[in-house]
Amino acid sequence: MSLPDGERLMDDLLSGPDTSTHTSMILQLFVELLGQRKRVCLLDLGPIIGTNIAFFSHRASRLCVCDLFGRLDQALSRKRPLDEAWRNLNYPPAHFDGILLWDFLDHLENVWALRMVQVMSRWIKPEGMVVVLSGDQQRPQTPVTAFGVDDDFRLQEKPIPRLHLPVYPRQNREVMALMHAFSSIKSFIYRNGIREYLFRFESAAKRSI
Amino acid sequence: MFERRKTIKSEENIESTEKHIEIESIPMALKEGKTIIGEHITIEGDIRGQENLIIEGSMRGKIALEKHHVMVGPKGRFEGEIQADNVTISGHLIGNIFASGKVKITKEADFSGEIKAKSIAVEDGAFLKAIIELEKDTKKVIPAIGKAAREETKATITPSVAAGRAN
Numbered sequence: 001m002s003l004p005d006g007e008r009l010m011d012d013l014l015s016g017p018d019t020s021t022h023t024s025m026i027l028q029l030f031v032e033l034l035g036q037r038k039r040v041c042l043l044d045l046g047p048i049i050g051t052n053i054a055f056f057s058h059r060a061s062r063l064c065v066c067d068l069f070g071r072l073d074q075a076l077s078r079k080r081p082l083d084e085a086w087r088n089l090n091y092p093p094a095h096f097d098g099i100l101l102w103d104f105l106d107h108l109e110n111v112w113a114l115r116m117v118q119v120m121s122r123w124i125k126p127e128g129m130v131v132v133l134s135g136d137q138q139r140p141q142t143p144v145t146a147f148g149v150d151d152d153f154r155l156q157e158k159p160i161p162r163l164h165l166p167v168y169p170r171q172n173r174e175v176m177a178l179m180h181a182f183s184s185i186k187s188f189i190y191r192n193g194i195r196e197y198l199f200r201f202e203s204a205a206k207r208s209i
Numbered sequence: 210m211f212e213r214r215k216t217i218k219s220e221e222n223i224e225s226t227e228k229h230i231e232i233e234s235i236p237m238a239l240k241e242g243k244t245i246i247g248e249h250i251t252i253e254g255d256i257r258g259q260e261n262l263i264i265e266g267s268m269r270g271k272i273a274l275e276k277h278h279v280m281v282g283p284k285g286r287f288e289g290e291i292q293a294d295n296v297t298i299s300g301h302l303i304g305n306i307f308a309s310g311k312v313k314i315t316k317e318a319d320f321s322g323e324i325k326a327k328s329i330a331v332e333d334g335a336f337l338k339a340i341i342e343l344e345k346d347t348k349k350v351i352p353a354i355g356k357a358a359r360e361e362t363k364a365t366i367t368p369s370v371a372a373g374r375a376n
């Protein structure tokens with residue numbers, strides 16, 4: 001019995017050459033869609049990477065940055081509840097046109113990941129978008145890596161040895177289930193095993209349909 | 210050659226509480242001049258004038274040096290508002306920065322607040338919780354999704370395909 005096309009493609013893909021950089025189709029789409037909005041307000045929740053700040057601060061009217069990875073590391077080392085990483089972030093409701101969550105969910109167990117998604121759905125505007133990345137399921141990333149983007153939308157993995165975060169590899173359907181409050185716009189998988197997702201937060205009216 | 214250098218120093222543990230340190234008398238021509246707030250100095254109040262400033266100690270208040278460079282050194286602590294041409298942060302800063310030029314944040318920095326500037330450079334690993342607004346003087350062309358980029362991706366996974374594989 002032959003495999004469905006999608007599955008066969010993904011099998012080819014997983015046996016392909018390994019690379020530590022790739023051109024991010026999701027970030028291109030994200031930026032393209034943001035270009036249709038006025039006075040764009042973005043939230044970057046990733047580790048502090050200079051190129052990312054340069055990249056997004058030129059493309060948004062307002063860029064908020066907060067390193068949730070570092071805050072999670074602090075909460076873990078102090079043996080505090082993990083939502084301490086984001087509990088005191090007092091961003092106003094429905095404030096952001098886009099949120100860069102990167103692969104933060106990979107470092108949270110389901111119970112905490114769901115809480116994080118819930119909080120994000122308060123911060124984001126209706127029709128706002130969230131960028132989610134997920135590492136290679138076959139090769140969990142240790143040490144923690146951040147992703148740095150350049151002007152050509154190339155994402156480079158940058159190891160951050162000072163962070164000690166657990167990794168919870170998830171299958172695609174599990175990532176989709178976590179982001180249940182959002183609808184999937186597009187997702188890609190790359191030769192290096194990185195998966196990228198772009199989600200949109202539907203307005204309450206649309207969700208009730 | 211003499212270097213124009215004005216340093217505010219004091220005995221250890223002595224706190225200065227001057228409300229306004231006026232350094233407006235420094236001539237504009239002395240562009241190399243700088244004032245250093247030393248490691249063992251604490252200031253509460255405002256500073257305005259015409260000279261570069263380095264903070265190695267602690268300060269709370271407002272700095273207005275619109276045409277000059279303000280630096281918070283690695284051991285420096287500042288809480289308040291900075292208005293300057295260029296600002297470099299290597300220490301601890303809580304507050305707002307308004308720069309007509311560039312803001313540089315080094316990896317040793319711990320910054321929390323708002324930045325409005327013409328440009329910004331941040332070193333990887335800095336501790337930053339910030340709101341950044343850059344002056345938009347030129348329109349950047351945002352590259353469209355290109356063919357080369359598309360070639361690199363082998364497959365597009367839709368939710369249904371993804372779910373299919375996962376199962």
